Structures are given as structure tokens and as C-alpha cells.
Amino acid sequence: xxxxxxxxxxxxxxxxxxxxxxxxxxxxxxxxxxxxxxxxxxxxxxxxxxxxxxxxxxxxxxxxxxxxxxxxxxxxxxxxxxxxxxxxxxxxxxxxxxxxxxxxxxxxxxxxxxxxxxxxxxxxxxxxxxxxxxxxxxxxxxxxxxxxxxxxxxxxxxxxxxxxxxx
Numbered sequence: 001x002x003x004x005x006x007x008x009x010x011x012x013x014x015x016x017x018x019x020x021x022x023x024x025x026x027x028x029x030x031x032x033x034x035x036x037x038x039x040x041x042x043x044x045x046x047x048x049x050x051x052x053x054x055x056x057x058x059x060x061x062x063x064x065x066x067x068x069x070x071x072x073x074x075x076x077x078x079x080x081x082x083x084x085x086x087x088x089x090x091x092x093x094x095x096x097x098x099x100x101x102x103x104x105x106x107x108x109x110x111x112x113x114x115x116x117x118x119x120x121x122x123x124x125x126x127x128x129x130x131x132x133x134x135x136x137x138x139x140x141x142x143x144x145x146x147x148x149x150x151x152x153x154x155x156x157x158x159x160x161x162x163x164x165x166x167x
Contacts, residue, residue: 007089007097014083030076031100038074039102046070057118059107062098063091 008027015030016023024030039060047055060067062084071077084094099105107118 007093010087011080011083011089011097014086015079034076035080036101038071038077039100042071042074043102053110053116053118054121057107057110058102059104059118059120060102061095061104063094 012024012027012030019025024033042060043050043055043058047058050056060071062068062071062081068081072081089097095105111117
């Protein structure tokens with residue numbers, strides 16, 4: 001489906017249905033006045049300083065739920081995401097609109113222009129998840145083949161619960 005109006009105009013009208021004198025007159029002004037400053041604050045909070053390439057080009061994807069959650073703490077971004085949802089924008093439409101400092105578009109442009117790949121180190125300190133049921137079964141000497149879900153095949157597990165009620 002092709003939209004009749006520019007996406008930036010639709011989003012601006014959704015965010016500011018009855019603009020007042022203090023509201024920005026168009027989306028570009030709203031972007032410069034409000035959204036970019038919120039991105040800078042979030043980037044500084046998340047990375048600490050801008051001394052790495054990753055911190056300068058964080059690659060925030062406005063269609064990616066974790067990035068939306070991070071940025072939704074800011075009032076102007078919360079309204080922006082609400083407008084995206086109200087208008088039913090697709091990932092492609094959001095990607096075409098969100099072309100400013102700190103976005104995925106800025107990172108991809110930097111990578112293309114400089115010929116380098118920005119390594120995303122977010123979450124690298126988090127180790128691989130290990131199912132605690134498997135390690136518990138190994139520690140307690142459970143024999144038999146595992147079915148992949150931590151349950152030993154061929155063994156029946158009996159659970160006995162004694163409940164006492166005082167009246």
C-alpha cells in the first residue's frame with residue numbers, strides 16, 4: 001500500500017494533532033529539538049562515554065523491541081513509538097524515516113563510507129544459558145539418556161507432597 005502523504009508529515013500530525021505555539025512546526029524541527037538530544041542522553045547512559053566507534057554509532061533500530069524499550073523511557077520517543085503503532089508503520093517505513101544520529105542508518109552509512117564493521121559488543125559479557133535442570137541431574141547422579149529437555153528417559157519421577165492443616 002502506498003501512502004498519500006509523507007510519513008514524516010503523518011507522524012508529526014499524529015504526535016501533535018493540535019499543535020500549540022510551543023510545539024515544533026514540522027517533523028524535522030521536532031527531530032532536532034527533541035529526538036536527537038534524547039538519543040544522545042541514552043547513548044551516554046548506555047556506553048558511558050563516546051570514546052569508542054560503537055558508542056558514536058550505536059545503531060539504534062526503531063523497529064527492534066529492545067531498542068524501543070530503551071528509548072521509550074524518554075517522553076518524545078514514547079510519543080514517536082506510539083505514533084508508529086497508531087499509524088501501523090512497517091519496518092521498512094520506520095527505517096526510511098529514522099535516518100539521524102545514533103540510528104541503524106547512521107551506523108550502516110559509517111560502515112559503508114569507512115569500509116569498517118562496527119562490532120556490537122552489547123551483551124557479550126553474558127554467557128551461554130545453561131539449563132539448571134541438567135546440571136542438577138548430573139550432580140545427583142541421574143542415570144539414563146536425556147531427552148534434551150533435562151528429563152531422563154526411562155525413569156519415572158514421583159512427587160510426594162504431605163500437607164498438614166491445623167484447624
